[in-house]
Amino acid sequence: MLDSHGYYEFGLFKGFSLWFAEQVSRDHRGEDFYFYGFDSFEGLPRSQVDMDPICWREGNYAASLEFVMNQLRSYGGDLEKTRLYKGWFSKELFNGLRENDEFLPAAICVIDCDVYESCVEALGFVKEYPFTPLSPEWRRGWANGVSCDVTVMTGGRGPC
Numbered sequence: 001m002l003d004s005h006g007y008y009e010f011g012l013f014k015g016f017s018l019w020f021a022e023q024v025s026r027d028h029r030g031e032d033f034y035f036y037g038f039d040s041f042e043g044l045p046r047s048q049v050d051m052d053p054i055c056w057r058e059g060n061y062a063a064s065l066e067f068v069m070n071q072l073r074s075y076g077g078d079l080e081k082t083r084l085y086k087g088w089f090s091k092e093l094f095n096g097l098r099e100n101d102e103f104l105p106a107a108i109c110v111i112d113c114d115v116y117e118s119c120v121e122a123l124g125f126v127k128e129y130p131f132t133p134l135s136p137e138w139r140r141g142w143a144n145g146v147s148c149d150v151t152v153m154t155g156g157r158g159p160c
């Protein structure tokens with residue numbers, strides 16, 4: 001599964017979790033494994049559902065594409081295997097990406113975009129790239145436990 005597959009992350013902020021996943025997978029993945037990251041790079045959109053005025057304010061977690069690329073570069077990220085896509089999550093965005101790029105099936109998908117509407121769009125896209133169920137052994141080997149669809153990874157020193 002760590003070859004001819006991809007790690008998908010929706011909601012990058014400064015890029016820490018994508019960077020961390022890339023680093024910890026180095027000894028385990030094959031040549032044909034890619035890290036796909038998606039973000040507006042302008043922070044959160046306004047939500048009609050999630051109204052928390054502190055955590056989920058419009059524009060929170062904004063970090064530019066250039067900033068994230070610089071962070072990944074300066075902390076030794078593998079840019080050859082990393083593809084970052086800028087835009088607001090929507091069918092139009094994802095249809096356009098699909099037309100222009102090839103996406104491998106998802107081995108791991110991290111949906112960390114905070115607001116309901118964003119998660120719906122992200123799931124609508126990634127469900128086209130079926131997840132392979134993880135075995136418990138493999139889960140333990142990745143980062144002390146992950147779930148197959150929505151994953152949170154913590155720990156380690158990194159760019160954020």
Ligand SMILES: C[S@@+](CC[C@H](N)C(=O)[O-])C[C@H]1O[C@@H](n2cnc3c(N)ncnc32)[C@H](O)[C@@H]1O
Nearest residue numbers: 011012013017039040043061088089112113118
């Ligand atoms: C909590 S941050 C992600 C944190 C990151 N995964 C990490 O661990 O460091 C949420 C991110 O989701 C992005 N986001 C949320 N909704 C979005 C949408 N509809 N379109 C594009 N990006 C979105 C925001 O720009 C923000 O960078």
